[in-house]
Amino acid sequence: MKHGKKYVESKQLIEAAKQYDAHEGLDLVVSTAKAKFDETVEVSIRLGVDSRHADQQVRGAVVLPHGTGKTVRVLVFAKADKAREALEAGADFVGDEDMVKKIQTENWFGFDVCVATPDMMGVVGRIGRVLGPKGLMPNPKSGTVTMDVAKAVNDIKAGKVEYRVDKTNIVHCPIGKASFGTDKLEENLTTLMDAIIKAKPASAKGTYIKSLVISTTMGPGVKFNAMKF
Numbered sequence: 001m002k003h004g005k006k007y008v009e010s011k012q013l014i015e016a017a018k019q020y021d022a023h024e025g026l027d028l029v030v031s032t033a034k035a036k037f038d039e040t041v042e043v044s045i046r047l048g049v050d051s052r053h054a055d056q057q058v059r060g061a062v063v064l065p066h067g068t069g070k071t072v073r074v075l076v077f078a079k080a081d082k083a084r085e086a087l088e089a090g091a092d093f094v095g096d097e098d099m100v101k102k103i104q105t106e107n108w109f110g111f112d113v114c115v116a117t118p119d120m121m122g123v124v125g126r127i128g129r130v131l132g133p134k135g136l137m138p139n140p141k142s143g144t145v146t147m148d149v150a151k152a153v154n155d156i157k158a159g160k161v162e163y164r165v166d167k168t169n170i171v172h173c174p175i176g177k178a179s180f181g182t183d184k185l186e187e188n189l190t191t192l193m194d195a196i197i198k199a200k201p202a203s204a205k206g207t208y209i210k211s212l213v214i215s216t217t218m219g220p221g222v223k224f225n226a227m228k229f
């Protein structure tokens with residue numbers, strides 16, 4: 001694969017065999033952000049679990065202290081008082097049957113996160129086949145199926161991110177924008193890692209955090225010392 005001049009220049013700054021500590025590594029990651037837009041900083045964590053087993057799933061959500069730098073559009077499935085609470089909390093879209101119909105008939109996905117009250121899950125379940133593959137299906141484990149819709153919306157708007165191990169036993173998650181700078185990114189990274197470590201399945205054996213790589217949208221990956229977390 002051929003890479004552009006800026007990527008090649010950034011790659012030369014990185015010692016391939018070195019595993020960087022958090023502060024030094026994030027300094028390096030930020031310096032590789034050479035695109036004309038504010039690049040997202042994403043972490044990829046290989047875990048010592050087997051995601052094929054239900055008791056070794058790693059999934060949850062955490063509010064990053066400095067947010068993600070992204071404006072998140074929230075859809076809430078709720079009725080009556082709960083719908084009003086969601087709107088007052090700043091939800092972008094609120095509805096019930098009407099929103100299901102809009103998604104079904106218009107193939108509309110103008111939102112980034114979906115929240116639902118428990119009594120609405122029967123309705124939301126009708127579009128589970130289209131929400132699921134996009135990672136938009138509300139789930140109690142991530143706090144998106146709840147009666148406290150106001151808190152859910154506030155947390156999401158404040159920078160709540162969901163993490164989930166994939167089929168290759170890797171968690172991919174954004175921790176902010178390159179413009180945040182090293183200190184804010186380090187605080188976000190520490191918060192995320194604390195949550196993932198606490199979510200370690202009891203059945204997981206051996207080394208839990210196997211590797212940790214962080215990169216910007218257009219930049220090369222930087223290896224971090226996973227043992228420091």
